[in-house]
Ligand code: SF4
Ligand code: SF4
């Protein structure tokens with residue numbers, strides 16, 4: 001079945017277009033919108049975006065491939081991103097990563113079989129003063145301990 | 160017209176000329192990868208850095224316009240050091256597999272490395288990022304992602320020239336690679352060009368891969384025989400075998416490009432099926448006959464009070480067409496027609512490909528022939544012709560199989576002059592093998608009425624003869640003045656036909672030239 005934006009997303013896309021002199025320039029917010037709508041950027045979605053902004057699928061796919069925040073494969077409901085950059089590493093981000101791996105039973109770059117969580121390590125999220133820290137979906141969780149981390153995960157798992 | 164100084168030499172260039180081109184005018188090569196004169200400038204490889212006085216940093220020559228009073232250095236120490244660094248950078252993840260790379264010998268990485276780098280790699284082979292090798296991406300092209308230097312020539316060609324955009328650059332940093340969008344193939348009618356413009360061994364021509372090393376090849380400038388466009392090409396050959404065609408730049412005809420169909424058309428002229436020696440019919444069989452005897456027999460058949468007709472195909476050169484017409488029409492008072500045939504549904508487009516799959520239909524009409532071969536067949540079927548001479552003409556393109564058999568009964572004699580075995584031999588009494596267009600000197604006229612020269616790349620196959628030589632010999636035996644070269648035949652053409660006046664084969668070498676005057680309907 002061909003993919004298509006919801007009615008709201010279509011309207012949103014039209015609004016995005018008004019911000020740019022050329023359709024091509026709307027590629028990033030359109031991909032973002034598509035990711036929100038479809039969960040991740042499958043080949044069909046990329047081709048759909050290409051059609052919308054009148055560019056080639058290869059061009060759209062190459063832009064999407066450049067950025068890690070565009071998902072090219074299905075993701076869990078919650079995306080857990082733990083900073084393992086220098087400042088966080090110095091205050092024990094390793095322990096946090098290990099405890100999450102154990103709790104969820106998955107490795108980095110993987111998704112739990114129930115589709116609830118995906119786990120990634122990321123570079124500095126500019127919250128160095130309050131490390132170790134992680135970002136889950138759009139929220140920051142700072143000053144993490146293993147207990148606090150497990151508590152957060154359990155709450156989300158139940159929610 | 161800005162005047163500037165490059166490496167101490169003054170040069171005046173046209174407005175808008177970039178520094179790579181300006182240096183070229185002085186015979187200086189500024190090394191470059193991403194810049195290609197047929198594509199928009201990208202400026203991403205940094206190989207073309209030059210020093211410009213009063214500018215603090217080195218500048219890329221490809222994207223810098225020549226300006227009045229500029230003082231440019233292309234060989235200063237700073238420039239040489241920069242080149243060395245750029246090359247080291249481009250080679251960071253390169254697999255250095257030249258011994259198994261088809262590009263070796265015509266690879267800009269090899270060439271520039273030898274000219275400007277020559278240092279040990281600081282990256283051990285095992286810590287290089289490895290990527291895909293020998294990926295089949297379409298009917299013409301094989302991709303090796305590791306060898307790619309990400310110059311984007313291929314993607315710019317596909318974006319700007321064909322507009323098909325099959326390839327893109329995926330991922331980032333060390334992992335950047337050229338790839339197809341999933342489910343797409345690089346199969347547009349011009350895909351072969353990307354192998355020509357790829358400066359390294361990342362995109363190679365599947366048809367050519369591993370058949371020879373490029374340094375064994377000789378190159379002869381010529382014209383593609385694939386259609387009426389007449390793209391300019393170089394024929395790359397060795398010991399009488401063609402290995403590939405490469406497009407040759409002609410701004411008025413094909414720019415830097417050619418189509419895939421034309422690129423592979425060399426195959427039609429070699430291998431199985433070529434006629435190798437004169438033969439005559441002996442009942443059901445063919446009997447070899449020496450050339451002298453064959454020419455003698457041909458002359459005998461034409462002599463006397465006979466009704467003669469000839470058909471010559473639009474695959475023939477101007478020189479062959481002219482001599483054929485002179486012989487049959489002028490000397491023997493026979494009828495002549497040209498034959499220009501293309502298969503039904505033949506490809507054509509707006510870019511280069513013409514639906515007329517003959518390289519010299521315009522030659523037939525410019526030399527005064529009609530294109531009505533069928534009329535001659537009709538008179539033959541009506542018993543109005545004694546002797547039919549078929550020059551490169553496949554009868555099945557003009558009549559049915561039954562009609563061919565009927566022709567055999569009606570004619571006293573049929574002579575076939577051709578490159579290869581074909582249905583016309585069915586009715587032939589005498590078959591004379593002629594050399595292919597790659598084996599003769601001569602000329603074609605393309606759809607723009609541009610007269611272009613064929614390069615003689617190799618000796619005629621087997622015991623075949625160049626057509627013009629055979630025709631002039633026969634005409635000579637029947638009392639006409641003979642010619643000792645294709646150029647001499649061309650001189651005669653220029654004498655007789657106003658449109659050719661002032662042209663010579665030697666003068667047309669290179670890019671060719673338009674015919675004079677205008678034909679009807681050609682404003
Ligand atoms: S494949 Fe060749 S032409 Fe294309 S970007 Fe790589 S090096 Fe350049
Ligand atoms: S467009 Fe015609 S002349 Fe040009 S390469 Fe193709 S077949 Fe040959």
Ligand code: FES
Pocket residue numbers: 083084085086087088089123124125126127128131133
């Ligand atoms: S190092 Fe972890 S937020 Fe900066």
Ligand code: FES
Pocket residue numbers: 190191192193194201202203204205206207208219220221222
């Ligand atoms: S040729 Fe100038 S930057 Fe590549």
